[in-house]
Structure formats: structure tokens, C-alpha cells
Amino acid sequence: MAVKKLTSDLKQKLIQQSLHRKLKNSAAEADKPVASLNGSAIPDKFCRFDQHPGYTQMQIMNKGAEQLGVESPFFRVHEGLAGSTTTIEGRELVNFASYNYLNLSGHPEINQAACQAIEQYGTSVSASRIVSGERPIHRQLEQALANTYGVDDAVVFVSGHATNVSTLGYLFGAKDLIIHDEYIHNSSIVGAQLSGARRLAFPHNNLDALERLLQENRHQFERVIIVVEGLYSMDGDFPDLNRLVQLKQQYRVFLMVDEAHSFGVLGKTGKGLRETFNVAASDVDIWMGTLSKTLSGCGGYIAGESALVENLRYLAPGFLYSVGIPAPVAAAALKSLEIMAREPERVVRLRSISEYFIAKARKLKLNTGDSEGIAIIPVILGSSVKAATLSSALFKQGINVQPILYPAVPEKSARLRFFLSCEHTPEQVDTTLDKLAALL
Template sequence: MGEADPTAFFKTDVDDLKTKNLDWKIRELQGPSTPRAIVDGREVIVLCSNNYLGLSNHSRLKKAAIAAVKKYGAGSGSVRAIAGTMDLHNNLEKKIAEFKHCESSLYFQTGFAANAGVLAQLAGEGDLIISDELNHGSIIDGVRLTKAERKVYTHKNTAELKKLLEEAHGKYRRILIITDGVFSMDGDIAPLPEISKLAKQFNAITYVDDAHGEGVLGEGGRGAVNHFGLEGKIDIEMGTFSKAFGVVGGYVAGNKYLREWALNKSRSWLLSGSAPPAVVAACIAAIELLQEKPQIVKKLWRNTRYYKKALKKLGFDIGVSETPITPLMLGESKTAQDFAAELLKEGVFTIPIFFPMVAQGKARIRTMPTAAHNKEILDEAISKFEKVGKRLGVI
């Protein structure tokens, strides 16, 4: 009694993950996130970051962050609801609303915090949440925090979604349909026009997590909702600054009441220290830069088309991707892990994705070209893919 180590399961669980090759092997960047970066002590081509527009090391964002530290300090000193809301935070939320062509927005420390905080309050007892089966883990966790009934429809299956809505009609106080805008593992886009039409027909709330659509899809990178011409027809858009915008932080955007409702309801906003001035200033700079130079998004797509075409020509299966997220579908977990390891030896940094992050037999290398890559770098990477692919018998 009392002598056994109550934390022994830490080691047991980790050992089990390692035995099954399901543990994350974290690589270390020794410098900025750039197309060629120092990873674990050597220079490699990076093709697995979410830095779609290459803004994380942009001089304009860095200057804005430094200037904010000099003027406002290193931190805000409080949560937003008490004494941690600076004019910078309010300015950022105005910029987000302007960029998204909507009435209001609320900024959170992360996209995960936005989903967890808002979804937990949107629905409760007597409500129904209907969610795409491949929605992001932050959506899943946000939904778990509610007392609402939950139903899941097969990925992008709007006929099944319609059936669920028909069955639910008149039985719930509130019905919420949640979907990613762009699905992070396969790079495909949600059928938002059909979802919006069904939501209107059945008086449901629509919530789109567009973390991988912001800065990528739509006019000047305004996202999947803009891409489909649905501005004003989706109730809540969630986005992030940690991907295409190159900084960190999440937000929700919608009508004029959403901001006040969310800041009064969301515990992840109310009870977390507010984002430091440097981060907020860099987020503002990222939006302004994209507004002034939308051609950055066009370069991202030029690189994406070139990259995908080359991989297909070599015989790689890139799945159903419609965006820069470009998976190389390899099937078995070991094949994906071996492929990534061999690529790293050749100087290309990618990440294997396998069960339980994706279904059994659907392991892949998930890659992303960015606007910061050039043809020379992409050609070098593609030649390494060919070399490793032939070595492992994948192509």
C-alpha cells in the first residue's frame, strides 16, 4: 500500500506507442520556418509546414512585432475580460471583420481555443450537433464539452446530412451543422453550397472551421465561404493565424451580435491570458499585407499546380486533394514512415500520417508547397521523391 508509482502508466503508455510505431518523433527547427531550414542540425527542404504564404519570417510581420514590444511590452498582464484588452486586440478584430466582409469577430489565443470555447456554448441539452466524420480534433473536443445530442454524417455526404436533418426536424431546440472548410489530411473542400442550402431549409446553424482555407481559397485568400460566394449565408466562420497568416491565434467571425455573445460565453476566451502585443501586431500586419498583395495567394496556387502535376506524372497517388495540402497515398503505416525517413536522409523534411490519425490502410506523407518555395526548390524535392519512390517500390 502506498509504494507503487501512480504515474507508472506514463512509461507503459509511451512504451506501447513506441512498440506500435505510433509515437510522434519531434524534429527541431534551429532557425525560422523557411523553404530551406535547419532541422536537427542540417539544412533540408521543408514540405510539411502550414506556412502556406511564407509569412512567418516576413520582414513586415517581424518589424510589427518588434515595434509592439517596444510600445506595449512583452505581455498584456491579464485576461481579455479584465485588463488584458489593448487597442491592438480591438484593432485586430476590426481588421478580421473587414477582411472577412462580416460585421464582427472575436480573436482567441489559438484556433483550438476558438472551437473549444464557442462550440461548448453554442449547443446544449435539447440541441443536436451534426458533424462531418473527418472534422478536426478541436471540433470533436468542442462538441464533447456540450450536453447536446450528436450525429455524424459520412464525409461530405450531403444526402446523408439531409436525411439526418429530416429525422431531426421539430425535435430539437437548436440544430448545428459543423464542417471543416478544407479537410486537413486529404486537402479536399467541403460542399458548402449544399450544406448552406440544407441549413436554410431546416433552419439550422452553420459553423465552418476554415483553418486551412484562410489565405488559400477565395478572393485574396478570404477562405472557403468566399470561394463559394456564400458570405452572409454561413452563420459562423472560424479561422486561424497559425497557418497561412504565419503567426498564431484563432477567431470566429459573423454577425454584429456574435462577438459580444462569444466574449460573454466562451470560457477559453474569458479565462485565458490575452495574446501578447507582438503576436497581435504581427497578425494585423499579416492581414494588411495580404490585402495589399493578394498576388501572394496566386503564387501559392502556381506552385501548387506545378507540384501536383509533377507528382502525378511520376505516378504518385495524391488522393482527392483540391488544395495545396498534397498527400502521397502510401497505404501501410510502415511504408509511410520508411518513406519519410528516406526522404529526410535525402534532405527533404516531410511527416508520415498514419492510424489512428487516418484510417487503417490510408497512411500517407502529407506535403504542402508554399508561396515561398521556388521552382528550383520544388524540382529538387520532386527529384528526391522520385528517387525514394523508386527505391521503395512505390512508383
């Protein structure tokens, strides 16, 4: 039996090495310069999508998974609400794969608010807001967000990803510097690239390294901004906001905090990173967040001083040239804010079940990395094959949790990523972690 197991392990290792070589070679081939070509001399790979490097990499990864007998965990269809439980393929499963942290998506009051907005405004505002898409519900939501943050104003974009892309892409330029945590979301990286500004990354949550970058580079640029997240969605940890504010003030730079996952989660009442650190909202220049997690909608927002918000409202391409968010989505987010303020016990329950989860995981000697144990908890497995295999095995046993695989994370950091809801129970956590430990 030992020989058989060794052979199986060796086979997986060899397949993984082969996949990595193929991916590396594919990327290297894509980076080769195009020779002077004309007419029929142009190779197929430059005019066919089935030979695009990205598609080629997908095919290699899918073939590798097929060879290992691993089912794809992606694009599974949820047949109803996705909270602490969900229904997929006609089966009810315990669900750890949704951002419905406070269990507000599907709340009867929120559904009713959305339906009323449909009755009054329809399903689309049918234009950019600056032209003729403005509705009262838009400004009501933005003022409610500003009041929640304790800042002058807020502006809502139709997409969370586009919020970061458009804000950074518009506000900064070739004479500026954008410094960000190495784990920052793709949307901020794309926004920085679009801006034309110089971009530097510092090691994750290493604020000493950030300060060294500021010491070495601040004087070479006009505007400089530090971009961090309030709660990192891969690792479930957060930065020291007090130190970030100190650095921002010392080096006279802007500070932007992406609260996509921290708003509604961190702090005694869910007001995010500033509530955790008791920092004045005005100490951060740009607060960014999304409507798709705790606020039960879709889209993103920027909150801050009037000059910032008015500038974006009139000139940021992602707002100016895009349709306004649908009124029912705005109504759902507005009602979510109301319920979140009215029922702070939801945040308390989320924290309680998160602490229960991470304590049990650590008792079972599972590697939870640097997670702070609130809403997002990874179990690091160190192998994409192992992560995908365990996700599939748990799915068959009634538990839905997504694997995070290479190249989304380094191979040694491949993991299962658990998103907690305030409605998860200790029994669901016990069942899940016991089954995971048994499979391991």
C-alpha cells in the same frame, strides 16, 4: 533475393499485426469498469501515470518502430525560420511540414510590427481582456478580420484549439444537436462533447448523408449546427459551400465553417471558401479561423454577426477566463492581413506550385487521394511502417515531410502529408517527387 524480400515484408506485416492487437487489448483493458475497490486493493494502473493507457500505447508504438529500425519523425528541432526550406541538425532541407503557406512568418515588416508592439505593450497583456488585458491592437485586429470577412465583428481567442472548444461548448447544450463531418478537427469534437449536446457525424463531404440526418433528426432538437472545415488538413479537399448554405436555410440550422487551413489559401485573393464559391459571408453563421497559418501568429478567431461575437466576448469561458493574446502576436497577424491584401500574387503563386506538385505526383502514379491540389497534398501509402520509413529516408536525403500514421488515420490511409508554400520552386518539387518515386 525474392525469398529475402518476402521474409522482410512478412516480418513487417507480422509486427504491424502484433502492434494492432496490443493496442486493441490495451484499449479494451482501459474500458473495463472499476470494481468496488478500497484501500490497498486499488491496482497500480489506477494511480500511476506510467501505467496510463495512453502511455502504454506510446510504449508499444515506440517499441514497434525500434524493432523495424524506423527513426521517430516527431519533435525535430527547427533552428530558424521554417518556410519552403528549414534548418534541422545543422542541415538545410526542403521543407514540406509547415503551415507557412504565404511565406509571411518571418517577413521583415511583420517582425518589425511585432517588435514595435513589444516596445509599446510588452510581451504579455497580463490579464483577461474583460478585466484589464484589453489593448488597442486587439480591437484593431478583430475589426480587420471582420472587414476581411465582410461581417459585423470578430473576437480573437488565445488558442486556435480553444476557440472551437469554447465556442461550441458554450453556445450549445443538452437540448441541441451538433452534426459534423467525420473528418472534423479534434477541437470541434471536444467542444461538442463539452457542450453536452447530441453529436452526429456524416461521411466525409457526403452532403446527401448530411441531409438524411437533418431529415431524421432536426425536429427532435432546439438548436442544430452543421460544422465543417474550409480545407481539410489531412486530405486537402473541401466541401460544397453552396449546398451547405441551402441545407442550412432549408432546415433552419446554424452553419459553422472552420477556416484554419482555407483562409489565405482558397479563393482568388485568399479570402477562403466563400470566395471560392462566391457565397455571401452572412450566409454562414460562424466563421472560425486561426492566426497560426497564413497570419503568422498564434490563436484563433470567430467572425460573424454582432450578437454572436458579443455573446462570446462576455460569456465564452475560453475568452472570459483566459489571458488576452500577446500584443506582438496581434500585431503580427494584423500586418499579415495587410500584406495578404496588398500582395495577392502570393496566393496565385501558392496555387500555381500546388497545381504543379499534384500534376507531377499523378504523372508518377502516386496516390494523392481526394486532394484538390491546393496547399495540402497527401501521398497515401497504405502502411504506417512504409510512411515512417519513407519520411526517414527522405529526411536523410534533405527533404522534410511528416508521415501521418495509424491511429491518426486508418492503417490503409497512412501517408506522407505535403504542405506547400508560395516560395516552393518547381525544382524542389521535381527533386522531392523523383526521390520519393525512386524510394518506392
